[in-house]
Amino acid sequence: SKMPLLSVPKEVAIGTAMLGVAFATGMLAATAVWGRAKVPAKARTRSPPGPLPALNSPLRQYILDHSLREHPILKKLRLLTADHPWGRMMVSCEQAQLMANLVKLIKAKKVIEIGVFTGYNALNMALVLPDNGRVIACDINEDYAKIGRPLWKEAGVEHKIDLRIKPAIQTLDELLANGEAETFDFAFIDADKESYNEYYEKCLRLIKKGGIIAIDNVFWNGKVLKPRKDDLAAQSIHRLNEKLLRDTRVNISMLPVGDGVTLAFKL
Secondary structure (H helix, E strand, O other): OOOOOOOOOHHHHHHHHHHHHHHHHHHHHHHOOOOOOOOOHHHOOOOOOOOOOOOOOHHHHHHHHHHOOOOHHHHHHHHHHHOOOOHHHOOOHHHHHHHHHHHHHOOOOEEEEEOOOOOHHHHHHHHHOOOOOEEEEEEOOHHHHHHHHHHHHHOOOHHHEEEEEOOHHHHHHHHHHOOOOOOEEEEEEOOOHHHHHHHHHHHHHHEEEEEEEEEEOOOHHHHHHOOOOOOHHHHHHHHHHHHHHHOOOEEEEEEOOOOOEEEEEEO
């Protein structure tokens, strides 16, 4: 079947072109021969496991050294999260920066985040939102968020982050029931993988035309290439990846950043 022509605001069209640069950079990183090098501990950043640049690879460190513009409080939260036993659950800093740039590019005011952890990505987005902007941050574990909350306040953006501790599906249903369909500009999905399709469908109803849904971990450490029957997470992500390819409600870009992220632009 024929895919629809791109019909989105000028800002999104420009953003799509910018993503071509990100894709080319990622492909270079994915196809290069990775060496191992010692990197000062203070310069290291956590990254989800995946088939992309190794944590200490010289080229990945070069990418960070020449592209990462990290707010001092973001850096403080990243380092705190890196010391946490589950620190590797945090979105990679270069990916979070891309999300914030997209939020700023489309002049977003209302954002949904599904999966907050310590709040690094929520803080990144809140920093670029206007003063009346809001991030509806969905998670089920308040203990992790307590790590980031003091830093949200220190950065002066705590009022922009509406943390809701309950199953994300419940929060999304409440937003729909409150008449907020097609009022959000951006959504970031990074929670339990088995629910990805349901999160996507509800976010698609909440996002306005021209808005963006970012879906994290679409490579799932390379396991999507041949999902095992007992790996429900890999199966769920693989099914959604196949669905997105054929979904005529959106245009997509799958980027080799972090553990893979797909951007779905609502038509």
